[in-house]
Amino acid sequence: MNNKNLIKEFTELIEKNQGIIYKISRMYCNGKTCREDLFQETLLQLWRAFPSYDRNRKFTTWMYRIAINTAISQFREEKSNIVEFRSEVPERIYENRNFEENEHVKVLNQAIRRLNKAEKAIIILYMDDHTYEDISEIVGISTSHVGVKINRIKKKLQKHLEELGYEF
Amino acid sequence: MNFEDIKHNWNSSFEKEDRLDREQIKEMLKIKSKSNTALKKIKNSFKFELILGGLLYLLIVIGIFFLIELPSALIFFLIVTVLMGIPMLLYYRNFRKIKSTIYTDRSIRQSLAQTVKDIEKFVMIGKGISFKLFLIPAATFIGMLMGLIIGTGNTDLIEIFLELETRSIVKMIVILVLFTGILVPFSRYWFKKKFKHHYDNLRLYLKEFEESEFNKHQNE
Numbered sequence: 001m002n003n004k005n006l007i008k009e010f011t012e013l014i015e016k017n018q019g020i021i022y023k024i025s026r027m028y029c030n031g032k033t034c035r036e037d038l039f040q041e042t043l044l045q046l047w048r049a050f051p052s053y054d055r056n057r058k059f060t061t062w063m064y065r066i067a068i069n070t071a072i073s074q075f076r077e078e079k080s081n082i083v084e085f086r087s088e089v090p091e092r093i094y095e096n097r098n099f100e101e102n103e104h105v106k107v108l109n110q111a112i113r114r115l116n117k118a119e120k121a122i123i124i125l126y127m128d129d130h131t132y133e134d135i136s137e138i139v140g141i142s143t144s145h146v147g148v149k150i151n152r153i154k155k156k157l158q159k160h161l162e163e164l165g166y167e168f
Numbered sequence: 169m170n171f172e173d174i175k176h177n178w179n180s181s182f183e184k185e186d187r188l189d190r191e192q193i194k195e196m197l198k199i200k201s202k203s204n205t206a207l208k209k210i211k212n213s214f215k216f217e218l219i220l221g222g223l224l225y226l227l228i229v230i231g232i233f234f235l236i237e238l239p240s241a242l243i244f245f246l247i248v249t250v251l252m253g254i255p256m257l258l259y260y261r262n263f264r265k266i267k268s269t270i271y272t273d274r275s276i277r278q279s280l281a282q283t284v285k286d287i288e289k290f291v292m293i294g295k296g297i298s299f300k301l302f303l304i305p306a307a308t309f310i311g312m313l314m315g316l317i318i319g320t321g322n323t324d325l326i327e328i329f330l331e332l333e334t335r336s337i338v339k340m341i342v343i344l345v346l347f348t349g350i351l352v353p354f355s356r357y358w359f360k361k362k363f364k365h366h367y368d369n370l371r372l373y374l375k376e377f378e379e380s381e382f383n384k385h386q387n388e
Contacts, residue, residue: 007197011190018193019182040196047197049272062272069276072373073206073283105181108174118376121276127175140275140377154171161174 010050013059014043020063023128027112027120028071042070064130065138068121104166111160119153126150206366207267207283210290213359214263218256221303225252228310235317240324244313251306259303266290277377284370291363304355305348312340 021042025035046066053062115123118139125135136143188196225248232244266286271279313328322328 007194011193014193015188015190018187022182043193043196045272052272065276065279066272069271069279072276072280073370105177108178108181112178116376117373121377127178138275140277157174 006050010047013063014046017060017063020060020128021067023124024064024067024071026109027124028117030113038071038074041074042067045070058134061130061134061138064125064128068124068138072117072121107161107164107166111157111164111166114160115153115156119149119156122146122149123153123157126153206363206370207286210287210363211263211266213362214259214266214290218259218263221252221256221259224307225256228252228307228314231314235314237324240326243326248310251310252303255302255306262290277374280370280374280377284367284374287363287367287370291359291367304351305344308344308347309340312343 021039024042025038029035029038046063049066053059112120112123121139122135122141125138130138132143132146135146139146141149228248229245232241232248236244271282274282316328316332320328322331
């Protein structure tokens with residue numbers, strides 16, 4: 001496949017599934033700048049890996065794996081290069097990007113952010129209605145354990161939500 | 169608590185997000201962004217030192233043929249190539265081995281474990297440093313020889329060696345040991361300092377994933 005077709009296929013798939021990157025960015029980042037940078041870094045990693053994407057496999061599974069991986073392993077220096085990184089991004093891309101959250105969702109996000117990285121990875125996949133087999137494949141823990149883990153995370157999340165005054 | 173409500177709230181909160189269109193996605197890909205993975209940064213550090221070492225080697229080789237007469241120049245050139253060229257080739261081999269992107273062909277847990285292993289290999293146990301144990305003393309030694317050639321005005325390398333006093337040889341060894349003794353640990357310290365925090369974090373995250381499995385076995 002030539003580069004033009006590859007870009008076309010990639011942009012189509014990303015346009016359709018970009019919600020995944022938004023969800024992961026929101027889950028793994030507290031600040032707007034961090035979310036925007038993670039969005040771009042994820043896009044970049046996906047693009048670099050795209051030539052090796054096996055078309056016989058589900059795109060969203062592949063995308064989740066890379067996006068969560070990027071969010072977890074992103075290098076953060078004390079003196080961040082975020083400013084330098086963002087300065088090259090045309091402003092109009094970030095104009096009107098609605099990263100704002102309503103109060104209800106804000107509390108939910110706060111509770112989710114209290115989870116550790118592994119728990120976040122599992123719960124985000126569960127919230128997006130992935131099967132236990134999918135979650136097992138993406139995260140790398142056994143299928144039988146996914147259910148156990150999800151129940152524990154739910155309890156933990158409920159506790160956090162109650163502490164934060166989330167109204168059910 | 170009805171978790172389905174939470175799920176619904178979470179998912180519906182993304183419906184309001186503005187979406188990028190295809191053109192905007194393309195535009196983002198064109199941006200010359202600096203990838204922010206630790207392995208990419210390690211690779212960039214290797215690259216920088218490789219270029220610096222290469223330039224130093226070239227400069228010395230030019231200096232040799234400019235300052236020293238044949239056949240001494242050829243002997244000197246051979247010494248420089250062996251002393252500097254071999255560690256640089258080894259360094260280049262390590263540089264090639266570092267993966268600059270995240271692992272995409274395996275699960276998150278496996279990928280994280282591999283990244284931790286790579287950082288250990290190239291930073292913590294010193295594959296990125298070991299070559300400097302050869303290169304720094306070699307470059308210092310060559311620099312001193314060049315200094316002797318320029319200082320004495322004698323371009324015959326063998327003659328210079330034969331005329332060297334014991335005191336001068338001792339001085340050269342002391343400088344060599346001091347220079348290496350300062351630069352190698354400093355380089356190692358700087359490299360570790362830059363990546364240690366990130367490495368510790370990654371190990372912690374990996375532990376979180378591994379504890380998931382550990383807890384399972386405990387429950388069984």
